[in-house]
Amino acid sequence: MLLEVRDLHVEFHTREGVAKAVNGVNYSVAEGETLAVLGESGSGKSVTAQAIMGILDMPPGKIAGGEILFKDQDLLKLKPEERRRIRGQEMAMIFQDALSSLNPVLTVGQQLGEMFVVHRGMSRKDARTKAVELMDRVRIPAAKERVGQYPHQFSGGMRQRIMIAMAMALEPSLIIADEPTTALDVTVQAQVMELLAELQRELNTGLILITHDLGVVADVADKIAVMYAGRIVETAPVHDIYKAPAHPYTKGLLQSIPRLDQKGRELYAIKGLPPNLTRIPPGCAFNPRCPMARDVCRSDVPPLYEVDERRRSACHFWKETLDAR
């Protein structure tokens, strides 16, 4: 296994108390595999990714427990210098907002080349040649002329391509993409997702795709982990989850999105709001919003039950959820 997150806990110490952003997350990614982490804002999907990358703001953040095994090595036990060597070289991240993740006062060529100067000890001149190559590879037209331009001179889609080029530069074995296409128009989103998938196939990279878009997930993912209030509520191969969700939250999400290919009935709306992370309800965190909640849901935290060999659901009543369609 390329990456394995085991029982990860992350807390934020705020004035209002301790916000438990991640409460015992387990997931794994193999080489060449795409894992989609699906969740709403505040579900802990980005915080988990930041913990893996080692870019969590500490304080206020604090990793309160667990292991992150990358190629059988626990990242949390490494020294900062060793972490830094892995970051960028072996794992890279693509962020949602390319404009604010690129440095506005450096040309894109300088920023792309920096990877090679820092990690590979190349000269500035060679690094620039490499930068042009990379831009060609992510299909930015007229790469040679544009290598000296600044981020604001590129369109949103082109900027996201530069981010992808940067992430792919040192051919890492793991890429974490945090909402990579959320800020883009659909036609551009399709281009960018296709490019990402193509490069992933080429380099056999493991990909963690963090998103809230059920459509994007269905299009590219091999397996899904659905997160709610800092926990994984369901993991499954992508086909299974869309056919028959085994957790009421996943089911609610799928029913609440309108379809492009048919005129809908009234949308199913999950009632209420996601919980405040400083006051996560006892028992199952989803119980106040769940149509199936019973007494046991309010008292006992559901473990990840084994639905079948490749599926897990953190619902006491996963069987009923699966059957009631």
Add this chain to the structure above:
Amino acid sequence: MAELKKEPVDATPNVSAVETVDVATEAEAVAAIDAPVSQGEPILQVRNLVKHFPLTQGILFKKQIGAVKAVDGISFDLYAGETLGIVGESGCGKSTVAKLLMTLERATAGEVFYKGQDITKLSGRALKAVRRNIQMVFQDPYTSLNPRMTVGDIIGETFEIHPEVAPKGDRRRRVQDLLDVVGLNPEYINRYPHQFSGGQRQRIGIARGLALNPEIIICDEPVSALDVSVQAQVINLMEKLQDEFNLSYVFIAHDLSIVRHISDRVGVMYLGKMAEIGTDTQIYDHPTHPYTQALLSAVPVPDPSAREGRDRIILTGDVPSPANPPSGCRFRTRCWKAEERCATEEPLLAIPERFVAGSTPATHESACHFAEERDVVHAA
């Protein structure tokens, strides 16, 4: 808590301007604007609407060196009680259309008839009456509510500007009724926006839009900032309110699935022009314009078994600059069907000749010389 005391400075703007208008015609205009429109009649008729933003050079001696053609001649009707969806990529001019309909921007050319009155030419009392009847719900519930005002003041402020809708003593109760209508606890009237979640804030925005009993609400990306599970709540609320108050919506969004769900008719915009317009079935199941087809095929469908079966069109390149749009058909630079004719002759928005005779779902307005039906939404 006492209501914040505010001088109603803006309550009667342009007093002098009102007097310059011919009183008789203005009174007629106001009467026409307040007259009811029956279901199914056009309530808003947009004709060749144009908005150019000038590009200038120089500081002291400004001279115009060009214009961003944000909206460049679009026409459509909005019928009473219906929802017209407007879709398109960023920069296509859909938000400028919203501002023009709200008379927040002055049109460069063209007309917008509201019950027969051209609102682009109105001023004074008549314009104010129009603005009362056409309200707006904004995209970002975080920046469109003043953080220093309570919810009661945010919604109640509309009554300061249009005092005829609610007498002074009655306003607090009216605001509480509105909160109740949009599904918020009326006791929250003294809370501030930061005490609410995104979905709740958008409900406040909707309550503000409803306060003056408008007939039309322009919604500019009303749910795109919200989480998936909350989006459904807000969409359902908007549909309920439409039935309850007989509202007409212009629903502007980039999420094509949501637009299909809520709209009766849909218009597709590209670079300031309307590419195609029709009922939701006509546009989604029987699109004839290549741009609509490309746009629809790019939308990922939440169904992994549709992955292979669907016809995918991946467009190359970006949207050209609206300051210097391509000649002829604006989509030709990214279109796989483009021929010489497309560069020289601009296609008009009309029912394509080959479909005029029939009465199939392909018979709807489409601005393409080579309009052709193609299903890109359903898996083969």
